[in-house]
Amino acid sequence: MRAFRLRETGLAPDLTEDPLPEPGPGEIRLRIAACALNFADLLMIQGRYQERPPLPLTLGMEVAGIVDALGEGVSGPAPGTRVAAFGSCGGLAEFGCWPAGRCLPLPDSVSFRDAAAFQIAYGTGHLALDHRARLQPGERLLVTGAAGGVGLAAVEIGRRMGAHVIATARGEERLAVARAAGAHEAIDSETEDLKGVLKALGGIDVTYDTVGGAGFDAALRASRPEGRLLAIGFAGGDVPQVPANLLLVKNLSVIGLYWGGYMTFAPQVLIRSLETLLGWLADGSLRPHVSHELPLERAAEGLELLRTRQATGKVVITP
Numbered sequence: 001m002r003a004f005r006l007r008e009t010g011l012a013p014d015l016t017e018d019p020l021p022e023p024g025p026g027e028i029r030l031r032i033a034a035c036a037l038n039f040a041d042l043l044m045i046q047g048r049y050q051e052r053p054p055l056p057l058t059l060g061m062e063v064a065g066i067v068d069a070l071g072e073g074v075s076g077p078a079p080g081t082r083v084a085a086f087g088s089c090g091g092l093a094e095f096g097c098w099p100a101g102r103c104l105p106l107p108d109s110v111s112f113r114d115a116a117a118f119q120i121a122y123g124t125g126h127l128a129l130d131h132r133a134r135l136q137p138g139e140r141l142l143v144t145g146a147a148g149g150v151g152l153a154a155v156e157i158g159r160r161m162g163a164h165v166i167a168t169a170r171g172e173e174r175l176a177v178a179r180a181a182g183a184h185e186a187i188d189s190e191t192e193d194l195k196g197v198l199k200a201l202g203g204i205d206v207t208y209d210t211v212g213g214a215g216f217d218a219a220l221r222a223s224r225p226e227g228r229l230l231a232i233g234f235a236g237g238d239v240p241q242v243p244a245n246l247l248l249v250k251n252l253s254v255i256g257l258y259w260g261g262y263m264t265f266a267p268q269v270l271i272r273s274l275e276t277l278l279g280w281l282a283d284g285s286l287r288p289h290v291s292h293e294l295p296l297e298r299a300a301e302g303l304e305l306l307r308t309r310q311a312t313g314k315v316v317i318t319p
């Protein structure tokens with residue numbers, strides 16, 4: 001089978017021929033139908049991701065496909081079932097094996113493409129906004145990097161939770177994507193004075209920051225009393241430093257959220273959240289935006305679209 005492999009950090013991954021993987025005890029083998037790309041794939045290639053799985057590895061962290069074979073001790077889902085699988089690499093290939101407990105059967109109405117594109121982005125948005133920041137209807141939510149995969153999902157979830165959503169992105173085309181996903185206000189992160197505009201809009205209650213750097217600082221200074229700032233990612237490269245005196249004076253909280261961490265310390269929280277989101281996908285209240293869908297042999301091009309900030313929402317690879 002074909003697999004998109006990273007042999008060494010710092011080197012470009014490439015397509016190789018691998019033997020068909022055999023599911024180990026407790027595992028399920030999937031015939032992969034779709035795998036979404038993530039900023040984390042870029043970090044992993046550079047050796048800058050927070051987790052360092054052994055190399056060589058097949059990239060691709062969120063997957064949808066058909067159950068193809070069951071390992072020892074696994075009674076289901078039965079071969080032929082359509083599932084979403086999450087929690088490890090290996091998705092950019094024709095087949096792959098996942099622990100049975102990380103394979104969720106898909107409602108008929110959810111496509112493979114949407115099932116691959118929703119897991120990490122929407123999972124992160126839902127755990128952060130609902131479980132961690134306790135976003136309330138009517139609160140003002142700022143989402144930075146709102147045209148990216150994780151940002152755009154947070155716009156949609158925030159809107160669904162009844163928040164007034166303020167999005168930042170670079171340029172009118174990308175802002176239009178955020179508006180279409182439900183943002184009430186859209187601010188150009190390159191040309192507008194974020195702190196000034198946020199203050200003029202009346203301040204913010206919850207910040208969902210995927211970019212880091214100056215945007216986080218502007219959000220901190222434009223936060224209302226009892227504001228919560230979610231540190232989600234640092235796509236811009238600068239990790240914000242937080243002056244604790246501001247937190248004290250303004251009664252603010254800074255909240256870290258690492259979706260993948262829940263797989264280790266509270267998997268049930270993560271699975272319940274994914275089940276809720278699958279329900280929202282099935283009833284049509286979430287609509288993942290996929291700007292590019294490419295075959296496996298163009299996976300490198302898909303990663304380049306992310307790296308150069310040309311993608312909006314998700315890039316999905318279909319083996």
Ligand SMILES: NC(=O)c1ccc[n+]([C@@H]2O[C@H](COP(=O)([O-])OP(=O)(O)OC[C@H]3O[C@@H](n4cnc5c(N)ncnc54)[C@H](OP(=O)(O)O)[C@@H]3O)[C@@H](O)[C@H]2O)c1
Binds near residue numbers: 040150233
């Ligand atoms: N905490 C968690 O559990 C979790 C889960 C998933 C992802 N993340 C993190 O969230 C961030 C976004 O991930 P993603 O998958 O949504 O990535 P993405 O689709 O590539 O989106 C990132 C967005 O950040 C903006 N950006 C600003 N400066 C950038 C720069 N120097 N390079 C690239 N993008 C830049 C871009 O929008 P503009 O061009 O419009 O500015 C881009 O749309 C990453 O830092 C990722 O590691 C965290």
